[in-house]
Amino acid sequence: MAFVGCEKEFKPADGCFTISKTQQVKFAPGNLQVMYTIDPQTGKCDYTFTFATTQWEYLGTASTDPNTPFDLFGWGTGEHPELNEVGDSAYTTFSDWGNHTIIGPDGKPSSGWRSLTYEEWNYVINERPNAARLRCAAQIDGVPGMLLMPDNWSGNMRYAFASGYTDTIFVSNDPTNDDWQKFESAGAVFLPAAGVRDGNRVSGRGVYGRYWTSTPNMDNEAFYFGFMSPSDNRIPFRHLGFSVRLAKEQ
Secondary structure (H helix, E strand, O other): OOOOOOOOOOOOOOOOEEOOOOOEEEEOOOOEEEEEEEOOOOOOEEEEEEEOOOOOOOOOOOOOOOOOOEOOEOOOEOOOOOOOOOOHHHOOOOEOHHHOOEEOOOOOEEOOOEOOOHHHHHHHHHHOOOHHHHEEEEEEOOEEEEEEOOOOOOOOOOOOOOOOOOHHHHHHOOOOHHHHHHHHHOOOEEEEOOOEEEOOEEEOOOOOOEEEEEEEEOOOEEEEEEOOOOOEOOOOEOOOEEEOOOEEEO
16 A cells, blocks of 8 residues: 655645644554464464555454464554463553564565554544544455545545444445545555454454554453444453554654
8 A cells, every 4th residue: 555755744644644633644554464483492482473465354363373374463462462362361561563573565574563542543533634524334345344534535435434334334335446546545544344353263254343452441451443333442351352453653
């Protein structure tokens, strides 16, 4: 996904998203994926962090086997992304996945990514100027999810943003290939509904979109951004496996 260069000074910039009144970011070109190997001598894991090859690609898988990529993570598992213990005591502190070098769809490594906070996700979805006009449920290449347009988008998406996010709404908002190419070249972000993992069990692929924020709540909960309703930012247990879409400040 191409992004036009964003300014360091805060002002509207092509392909960027405001996350507060003074900050903008660009989003990663796809959901985070991780694969790991285990050193037979030391038993230590060696991780490979990548972004999905397209914005709509998702695996919807648990980390059950080495050498197999996965993309549903427990909260704050940047240091041990394969962690899938059901007990929330294993997820006491947040370690950002963005602290690692991540390989993009073009095969090039990049760094400087981070997770958004609850407040930042909420600003993008609900509080930035014209927020309701810059979002909608949609499906891209047959994959249901949420479509977000950058701050400077001035076109007409022609797709209604509606609450509920039922299968019918996903299907009715189905941009053509030409539409999607225009959206993506302008900086659009698509978040696929990759499902939810609980231990090794995954459910809701193509139905539930759940993305972790970096914001904790209490001792065993954390906020996420989801799109079963326009402002579905609830507080689940940290052991649940959700998607991760990182961002980079401009």
